[in-house]
Amino acid sequence: MFSKVIPQGHCVIVERFGKPVRVAQSGLRFFMPGLDKIRDVRNVWNDQTNREGIFIELTEQICDTGSRECFTKDNVKLLVDCVYRWRVTDPIKAVYEIDQLHKSLKEAVLGEIRSFIGKNELNTVLASRARISETVVTVVSDTVRRWGVNLTGVEVQELKADDATQVAMLQQLEASRHAEAIKLEAEGKAFAVVQEAEAAKKAAILRAEATSEAIKLVAEGEQAYLAMLKDAVGPDAAAKVLIAQKTLDAYRQATGDPAAKVFLPLSTLPPVLTGEIAK
Numbered sequence: 001m002f003s004k005v006i007p008q009g010h011c012v013i014v015e016r017f018g019k020p021v022r023v024a025q026s027g028l029r030f031f032m033p034g035l036d037k038i039r040d041v042r043n044v045w046n047d048q049t050n051r052e053g054i055f056i057e058l059t060e061q062i063c064d065t066g067s068r069e070c071f072t073k074d075n076v077k078l079l080v081d082c083v084y085r086w087r088v089t090d091p092i093k094a095v096y097e098i099d100q101l102h103k104s105l106k107e108a109v110l111g112e113i114r115s116f117i118g119k120n121e122l123n124t125v126l127a128s129r130a131r132i133s134e135t136v137v138t139v140v141s142d143t144v145r146r147w148g149v150n151l152t153g154v155e156v157q158e159l160k161a162d163d164a165t166q167v168a169m170l171q172q173l174e175a176s177r178h179a180e181a182i183k184l185e186a187e188g189k190a191f192a193v194v195q196e197a198e199a200a201k202k203a204a205i206l207r208a209e210a211t212s213e214a215i216k217l218v219a220e221g222e223q224a225y226l227a228m229l230k231d232a233v234g235p236d237a238a239a240k241v242l243i244a245q246k247t248l249d250a251y252r253q254a255t256g257d258p259a260a261k262v263f264l265p266l267s268t269l270p271p272v273l274t275g276e277i278a279k
Contacts, residue, residue: 003030004038010055011091013039020092041095048102049088056094060087060152063102065110067158070117072125078117081158084109084136086144086151093148101147108143109154112136122161129156 006012006026014022015037024031031038042053049057065082072078086105088094098104116135117125125132136154144151229241 001030002033003028005029007051007055009057009059010051011058012054012056013041013091013095015039020096023091039095044095044100045102056088056091058088058091060085063106064157065106065113068110068114070114072117072122073119074121076122076161078122078125079158079160080113080117080156082109082113082136083155083157084151085153086149088148089150090148093146098147101149104147105144105149105151108140109136109151112139113154113156126159129159132156 040053133154
């Protein structure tokens with residue numbers, strides 16, 4: 001019997017006669033010489049996720065897809081660079097159910113990213129980094145679970161268009177900002193016109209109400225004055241006095257301009273002003 005210390009966060013696959021029989025976890029483990037053989041995974045994993053070729057990493061791994069070209073639905077070329085996180089949950093499946101696990105995992109992530117970008121236009125893709133990550137994790141997880149792997153996250157680090165597309169996007173952005181500024185300016189002017197119209201309307205209403213109230217007060221004053229006059233001199237004389245007052249008011253308005261000369265014959269005066277007061 002021989003023993004081996006397996007580091008924390010690692011495991012080894014034990015084979016007998018070429019067939020996996022168990023997974024030995026971290027700690028001091030014992031094996032039967034001649035029967036037990038520890039599987040060397042370097043030939044399928046290329047020294048990735050393993051130490052010394054036999055210790056399989058069980059902790060979460062972070063890998064980079066590198067920059068890859070993708071085309072959007074509107075035929076714009078994008079350079080996409082993503083980081084994905086994963087861990088081995090079933091070492092036997094990870095070694096025996098899939099050839100070249102790391103390459104297959106990367107291609108599965110890239111394939112779904114290309115699929116998502118190819119189904120959407122440029123503006124949608126650029127505004128959907130979080131959605132890309134969620135979609136890739138959801139779709140790819142179902143596939144890699146059969147390989148004994150759990151995909152825990154995908155982060156889009158870079159979405160870069162070619163130079164011509166970036167210039168066109170910048171011009172479009174400037175045009176959109178200019179159009180928005182014109183729109184806001186027009187809305188501001190329209191609002192100011194409406195406010196001025198509302199203010200003019202309120203002022204006209206207030207003036208009309210003030211004029212109406214003044215006319216009402218004058219009429220009430222004249223009625224009160226006429227009633228007092230009737231009591232003092234009688235109805236007929238009161239009427240003549242009132243006519244005389246109105247005539248004088250008219251003369252005052254006609255002669256109000258100092259530069260104007262107005263000649264009024266005496267015959268135009270009411271009798272009350274010429275001494276013919278009714279008895």
